[in-house]
Amino acid sequence: MxxxxxxxxxxxxxxxxxxxxxxxxxxxxxxxxxRPGGKIRSHREAGYLTEQAAALLLNFRPEVDRFIRATGLAPYKAGRDRAREGRRYLVQDGRLRPVPGGLGGLMISDLWSLRAKLRMLSEAFVPARADDGESVARFITRRLGREMLEKAIDPFVAGTLASDPEAADARCTLPRLTALETRYGSITLGVLVNRLLRRRSAHVHETFSFDAGMERLTSTLAGTPGLTLRTGHRALEIAPTASGWRVTGQNADGELECRARRVVLSVPAPRAARLLAPLDRDIGELLDGIRYAPLAVVHLGLEQRSIRHALDGTGFLTPRREQLNVNGNLWLGSLFPERAPPGHTLLTSYVGGSRHPRRADWGDARLLDAVLADLRPLLGIQGEPDYLRVERHHQALPQYHGHYGARLRALDTRLALLPGIELAANYKGGVSVRDRIAQGLIAAERVHRSLSGSDRPKPSALPLTPWPAGQG
Ligand SMILES: Cc1cc2nc3c(=O)[nH]c(=O)nc-3n(C[C@H](O)[C@H](O)[C@H](O)COP(=O)(O)OP(=O)(O)OC[C@H]3O[C@@H](n4cnc5c(N)ncnc54)[C@H](O)[C@@H]3O)c2cc1C
Incomplete structure (x- = not known):
């Protein structure tokens, strides 16, 4: 066992x-x-190093800093100084505009109208409201006004989470912002207090990857001493035993069986649904109701001299109202110069998501035309790309849509009936690599405590919270 x-x-x-x-x-x-790593995979071809999914780790969590050091990965970090110095851009009226840093910068920037600035300044006087299941769009409009939603938050939610602010649950999607309202009654007040007290939200943001790409992270973890990794092993069924769980599965040689006291499911929600539905139909339905958005990732290699823009930053995000094909574009060749051959650069665009799900299915030629139609005027591109690589994810990212917090609470309540089963995947606690690290460590701590008896799981006699119908 x-x-x-x-x-x-x-x-x-x-x-x-x-x-x-x-x-x-x-x-x-x-x-x-x-191979281990899931969505994370780095690819070398024709002198370019591209990423299948996550390209950057944007960190502000001290525990993730400690983790990177403890895993021995710190010397392999790449690009962090450039990223720190680099700007982020937003598209406005068909042009790239740098995003100002800090509240002071926001106030003097001409990205927002005077009306929007006054609205932001009055945010501290907007009464706080504990509205469970409130959408990102409603939360931001209520606190900061519609212009801030359309120009800043919509591009962030679409470009980094492939999500839709009108449908996304504010507390699950923007936990730090909503927590400021809960704690201080205001976002601006909360930011100022945290800055004064030098709390985590004031922690310097650090954006980086690794020398061999993001796969350096997963391949290092795969070699963790004491962890027995079995690739090519697919779990098919979980059944209870007197002292834990029996998992059966399959590999190339045939059927597999493993008995364990605890089982952690770190698979996408639809897979977890299939494994758990026979044990609890409600858990199966709750997991199955989580929707995923598709994404196409379009990597372009170009000669540097064919681009007029200085590419002096991380890249840009696009508000919906600009009606562009790409949701965001990363300047990976600028952040990590060794990812493109000398004299060349690498631009990575994201197409599809909740905003335009069908576009993720476009063929390579159509995607190339669509991306170039956006990038040429914005970046002043003259020549043709000499490298194209497209990655398609039909289920790229889970969408924290609807009353997502209620869904997760209902899941936790039902899971208490299956003691020893733990869920740790990106549909719970954040999709970013930063959040996956932080949440993975929390899950490990919880499992360790339960095994050592300080938190022994018991079959629960909890009253079950019924899942509110029609709130998917
Ligand atoms: C296009 C794209 C760009 C992104 N960019 C960024 C970024 O720049 N920065 C950032 O922080 N995050 C980014 N992300 C998010 C981040 O990459 C993902 O959220 C994260 O990698 C998901 O990790 P996971 O382990 O939860 O899931 P996965 O990576 O999906 O891993 C699940 C694993 O479970 C395995 N599995 C499934 N079923 C079974 C079974 N029955 N038995 C055994 N194994 C099974 C799968 O093979 C897979 O390896 C991006 C995501 C995408 C899609």
Whole structure:
């Protein structure tokens, strides 16, 4: 009997495995694919280094800093100084405009109208409201006004989360902003207080990747001493035993079986639904109701001299009202010059998401035309790209839509009936690599405590919270 079986070897499952190994818990990890890392994968071709999914780690969490040091990854960090210095841009009226830093910068920028600035200044006087299930659009409009939503938050939510502010649950999508309202009654007041007290939200943001790309992170974690990684192992069924769980599955040689006291599911929600539905129909339905947005990632290699813009930053995001094809564009060749051949640069665009899901299915030629139609006028591109690579994700990112917080609470309540089963994946607690690391470590801590008896799980007699119908 194993102590812990982790199912799914993306960044979420690998971080749980690392956290457990660090506490001396010997876990086994089953990954269906022949390689670990899940969505994270770096690709070298024709002198370019591109990413299948996550390209950057944007960190402001001290615990993630500590994790990077403890894993020995700190010397392999790449690009952080450039990213810190670099600007971020927004598209406005068909032109790139730098995003100002800090409240002072916001106030003097001509990105916003005088009316929007006055609205922002009056935010501290807007009464706080505890509105469970409020959308991002309603939350931001209520606190900061419609212009701020359309020009700043909509591009952020669409460009970095592939989501839609009208449908996204504010508390789950923007937990730090909504927490400021809950705690201080105001976002602006909260930011100022935190800055004065030098709290986490005032922690310097650091944007970086690794020398060999993001795959350096997952391949390092896959080699964690004490973690038994089994690739090509697909879990198919979970059944209870007297002292834990029996997981059956399949690999190239045939059927598999593993008995474990605890099982951590770090697979996408639809997979987790399939594994857990036979144990609890409601859990299956709650997980199955989580929607994913598709995305196409379009990498273009270009000669630097064919681009007029200085590419002096991280890249740009696009508000919906600009009606562009791309949701965002990263200047990875500027952040990491070694990712393109000398004299060349790498531009990475994101197309589709909740905003335009069908566009993620466009063929390569159509995607190339669409991306170039946006980039040429914005960046002053003259020549033709000499490199194109397209990555398509039909289920790129889970959407924290509807009353998502209520969905997660209902899931937790039902899960208490399956003691020893833990969920740790990007549909819970944030999709970013930063959040996956932080949440993976929390899950490992919880599993360790339960195994050591200080938090022994008991079959629960909790009253079940019914899932509110029609709130998907
Ligand atoms: C296009 C794109 C760009 C992104 N850019 C960024 C970025 O720049 N910065 C950032 O911080 N984040 C970014 N993200 C988000 C981040 O990459 C993901 O949220 C994160 O990698 C997901 O990790 P995960 O482990 O939760 O899931 P996954 O990576 O999906 O891993 C799940 C694993 O479970 C395995 N599995 C499934 N079923 C079974 C089974 N039955 N048995 C065993 N194994 C199974 C799968 O093979 C897979 O390896 C991006 C995401 C996408 C899609």
């Amino acid at each position: 194993k102590d812990v079986l982790i199912i799914g070897g993306g960044i979420s499952g690998l971080c749980v495995g690392w956290g457990l190994a660090r506490r001396g818990v010997r876990a086994e990890l089953w990954e269906a694919d022949e």
